[in-house]
Amino acid sequence: MSINPISDSQLYWSTDTFYNNPVISEVIPSKRFKKITENIHLTDIRTKVPKTSPLYDKLCKIRPLVEKLNETFGEACTSSQSQSIDETMVKFKGKSSMKQYMPKKPIKRGYKCWARCDSKSGYLYQFQLYTGKIGNTTEKNLGYRVVLDLSENLPENTLIAFDNFFTSLGLMTALYEKKIFAVGTVRINRKGLPEIITKRSRDISLQTGE
Numbered sequence: 001m002s003i004n005p006i007s008d009s010q011l012y013w014s015t016d017t018f019y020n021n022p023v024i025s026e027v028i029p030s031k032r033f034k035k036i037t038e039n040i041h042l043t044d045i046r047t048k049v050p051k052t053s054p055l056y057d058k059l060c061k062i063r064p065l066v067e068k069l070n071e072t073f074g075e076a077c078t079s080s081q082s083q084s085i086d087e088t089m090v091k092f093k094g095k096s097s098m099k100q101y102m103p104k105k106p107i108k109r110g111y112k113c114w115a116r117c118d119s120k121s122g123y124l125y126q127f128q129l130y131t132g133k134i135g136n137t138t139e140k141n142l143g144y145r146v147v148l149d150l151s152e153n154l155p156e157n158t159l160i161a162f163d164n165f166f167t168s169l170g171l172m173t174a175l176y177e178k179k180i181f182a183v184g185t186v187r188i189n190r191k192g193l194p195e196i197i198t199k200r201s202r203d204i205s206l207q208t209g210e
Contacts, residue, residue, distance in 0.1 A: 009033070058098060058131040070126050074153070082119040084161045085150055087112055087130075098132050116150040119161060126150050144171045147182075154180055169193065 001009065004021055011019040013030040024033075041061030048060045057063060089107035092099055100112040112130040117123060128149065139145070143166035151160060156179035167184035169192035175182045188198055 009037075059129060066127075066129065073125055073127075077118075077123055077125070079125065079155065079158070080118050080120070081157065082159050082161075083116055083125070083154075084119050085114065085116050085147055085166065086162060087165070088115050089113070098130070100130065100132070114146045114150060116160075141168075141170075144168060144174075147171055148174060151175065151178070151180055156180065159183065 001012070001024065006012070006019060010030055012021045012024045014020050042064045043060060045061070049056045059066060089100070089102055089105050089109075090111040090113060091107045092110040096111075098111055099109060101109055102112065114128040114130065115124055116126045118125070128146065133139075143162075147160070147162060147166050148171070151158075154160075159181045160175070160183075162182070162184045164185040164187045167186040168190050172182055186193065
């Protein structure tokens, strides 16, 4: 299917010869394929933690795959000295408690991921899937936690760039203590900013994009 991609996977079983792919349609029935894709998981479902437990992992069915991908991405390319961390969207229109709506993104609905990439080539070294709120509780210091998670195995003197969702005095201090450098835009209402910065920002009026 990756060699012969089409917009709707069910078309591989179409009676129209333009779409039908006998290499696929003669090997597996469409209903069987759909059932497998709807229920795919890579762990023993009998050992998973109950949903009522605070330790429940929404990604438990595919967690081994996510971990293997991150391991492979890290091994396949030498880590560069200049990297960036940001959020990205994976398009998804189905039903999922993890689906997010991001009106300002090119992809507005789908799965939100945190990604650490090479600043020049865009190569993806590591990612995390955002699983949403835990019940009705929003995670505090989410940006702080994400950056520290994704930079955990970085060598000293690496430079990371990120936007104002992540930047805080506490995060910059934590990275500096690990001898990792960082640069980022910052929200003027962040706690801990020196008065000289907040005062100067109030005196300067800029429009979006300036």
